Amino acid sequence: MSVYTMPIKTAIIVFPFLALAISFVLVIREYRKYGTFLLWRAVVLYSFVFYLLCAYFLIILPLPPRAEVAQYTSQYLELRPFHFVQRFLQETVLNLHDPQTFVPALRQNVVLEPVFNMLLFVPFGVYLRYYYKVSFKKVVLASFLLSLFFELTQLSSLYFIYPRPYRLADVNDLINNTFGGIVGYAVTPMLTFLFPTRDEMDERAYEKGQSVSLFRRFVAFCLDWLMISVVQSILIFLANFIPQYKEWIAPYPLLEQRLWFFFMVLLVFMILPTLTNGETLGKKIVRIKVVEEQREKIRFKSLVVRYGYLYIVYGIISSFLAGSADLLNSSNRMLQLVTLMLFLFCLFLLFLFVLNVGYVLVRRKRRLFYEKASHTYTISTIKRVKNAESN
Structure with missing residues (x-):
């Protein structure tokens, strides 16, 4: 046996x-x-x-x-x-x-x-x-x-x-x-x-696919950042062959990382969706797009507000939390106090973000806080074809 x-x-x-x-x-x-x-x-x-x-x-x-x-x-x-x-x-x-x-x-x-x-x-x-x-x-x-x-x-x-x-x-x-x-x-x-x-x-599946779940958006998010990682690595590799780049940016690795982060966010999530009317590569693959309320074409301004809240504000917050250890251990008491207050405030903002995501999951509402602030939302681009045959 x-x-x-x-x-x-x-x-x-x-x-x-x-x-x-x-x-x-x-x-x-x-x-x-x-x-x-x-x-x-x-x-x-x-x-x-x-x-x-x-x-x-x-x-x-x-x-x-x-x-x-x-x-x-x-x-x-x-x-x-x-x-x-x-x-x-x-x-x-x-x-x-x-x-x-x-x-x-x-x-x-x-x-x-x-x-x-x-x-x-x-x-x-x-x-x-x-x-x-x-x-x-x-x-x-x-x-x-x-x-x-x-x-x-x-x-x-x-x-x-x-x-x-x-x-x-x-x-x-x-x-x-x-x-x-x-x-x-x-x-x-x-x-x-x-x-x-x-x-x-x-x-x-077609019926459920008309509403966009958070997991579907998360898959698009992973695909976009996978593409960003590949493109960013290639660009940094090529930039290192430029003498001016080595002289100005390379000596400051932390600044280099932040500049590349904001540049890729601007390019992939703001400029590109403006040209494609709300689609990034990841969103196109899973068949979703970002649209603006009462407008046929999404504006660059709305995308700046939307992804500014999501990536820039929370990117800065995450960066501060990750690099605040040295400031909290400083011998300057006033600097320690100010850093601690900012640290707690950033933690509170991240808690609100997690709470908002949890609320959306529990209540099955699909709009997060940065979508409401920018008057944008995500829709499915899948069209159900009548009498479509399954593979």
Whole structure:
């Protein structure tokens, strides 16, 4: 039994890291297409990934020592189609006239092995038909190709890591796996009738996607600052080749960081959205934009107020809090007192900011304080096309 439980336990350990690695791509894709990431869609997609991970580990684990594999002399390739039927007829203890042989016969490897290979691919057929709405012919082809990938993985000695194959690559596995995918396709309606259909999920996602969640805006925020980090690094690298830059700015690293910060905020969040009517790269990717009340085109002035509150004011506050330790430890009592008062005031402002975000999350209102001050708000740019087909 450990032969089967060990790969599943390994998949459970690996899955969180794999899920984290693919989450960013999945989230961006869902926000770009629908404007939201439904919980049920996440359950379906991540469970599908977990299933594929378990299936893969089941065909490669446990991994034997390379030195041990080098001593193997057993068969590693079986090319006789339906040989499992011949093995069953030769080795089974089943006697149709003796009911006492039924259960022992089911416990033999000649039964368990083909049944396992069939059941392994039943979920694959279910997922393909239920979520991806794949036709019968494509399910058959996809099941065959996935099984072929597994068998070639075994035949290639785990991509030539081992000196020879340590698992049997069997053409009968191709047959049983493909048949399992077909069974999965056939039983899908019986297994999924209680769950929402793909079309229902899409319709619900489009409805929710018309309102812009804070998480969707946070994804856009991360994308924008990722772009800013890349562009800023390139510009600083090029600027270091300018003698005047090294002479004026480079000796003052703190000033250099602040100047670059304010320059990128001005460029990316004020000038660029003025030219694109409220879109940054991150916002464009997740299909949202900033608009101004009662105006078709957003003004530069409104963007200055909006992002001035968010980045400049709170950027200065954060910078002060980060660099106030030396001033608080100063021997000048008056300087210590003034710094302490400013420190507490900045903490209070940050507390108000966190409180505002929390209030928006709890009350499900989408406008933060800097949006109200600038008379701007964020909207979704996704347009629901009638009779749109899901992928």
